[in-house]
Amino acid sequence: MPETNYIFPPSPVPALPIRGSTALFPIHRIYCVGRNFADHAIEMGHDPDKEPPFFFQKNPDSVVLPGNPFPYPAASRDVHHEVELVVALQSGGTDIPVEQALDCVYGYAVGLDMTRRDLQAEAKKHGRPWEIAKAFEQSAPCGPVHTAAEIGHPGEGTIRLTINGTIRQDGNLNQMIWKVPEMIAYLSRLFTLKPGDLIFAGTPAGVGAVAKGDTMIAHIDGLDEVRFTVA
Template sequence: MTFAIAPHAIPGIPVAGTDMRFPVHRIYCIGRNYADHAAEMCSAVERVNPIFFNKPADAIVINNGDVPYPPATKELHHEVEMIVALATGGRDIAVADALDHVYAYGVGLDLTRRDLQSIAKAKGNPWDTAKGFDCSAPVSDLHRVSEIGHPGNSRLVLKVNGELRQKTETDMMIFSVAEIIHLLSGLFELQSGDLIYTGTPAGVALLERGDRYHAELEGVATLEGHVI
């Protein structure tokens, strides 16, 4: 096949302990997956109709990377999340089979232009400009299930400039990893290379130019970064 212009490189995330990279196909995110965060956003928790949205695959920023402060916002917010990377996909995946599709886990930030999101929510508009901007998906190296197994209840923490901002346990998620995969596969045909952001706890707040952040999924992965 001959392309009319040079194709873009495939975004890739380092796989811990190897010289390999995980090729990112799509990035799926779930909103309001911790009750305390839903409450701080004055939003209802919905077990029936979870909120999903997407980020571009090339929005990733790998570990220790600089994050440029995005345009068109004065309210850049951090949202720390457990990350799930899929080795295989499919449609209508049963909850009981969902974890068989997971390749690795990590930790990341769902960066949000909160002012743009608030405007979109007030008008009933999509969140694309608030969530899917350049460099909006910092992510750690990925740690393979074959090496670490599936994490049980893990502590999820974010510090900014050494100050604790967010802290939770992953068993506080409203939808489990298996349930998220099941629900997504009823809406999309999931594929190898898909990345899932599994929701954030309370404590979301401003990031400013010059801030340094440290995110940790205890016993699994850490993420460092700098807003420039």
């Protein structure tokens, strides 16, 4: 086959480390489910019993790898943390049955859905999309992927975020309104899921602002804690 002739070198493939392996998990797309914990839906002023799941996206190169700082973004004075379980897919498709959805899962990680809350509030006010609030550069700090073969499929366990040693968010994965198989099945009716897709599975109550110099430690039982400093 002839060599592809790009007009400039393509960008590197974004990827996450895999715990216990030198191999990398290549990222295709990042989907995020909104208001998937009842207490968080309530704190954001919504009724968790009234709506089906909804999704927004971040960009694959929005990921911040472990060991790197989270740079405070421009154009905002109110940046919030949201600790989340991240689901890493090894296969996909469309119209995936709930009963087969977990077969698509390669593993899990701890992630942070960082949000320019002031810009999100302005977008909501005018009925506009959320990209400027959610999909900015380095808005998705994420830890290493743990394989499902190693840890199974976590359906309960503590999900917690501390800032400078103070607990800000403290919930349990069993509080998710839409469970992982349901999220995958529902999302596959809207998009063609593919290997390398990540799904950020929602956050518990307690979201709040970060400041430069803060140290965020994200914890989910059974997964490696991840630490990011706000730069």
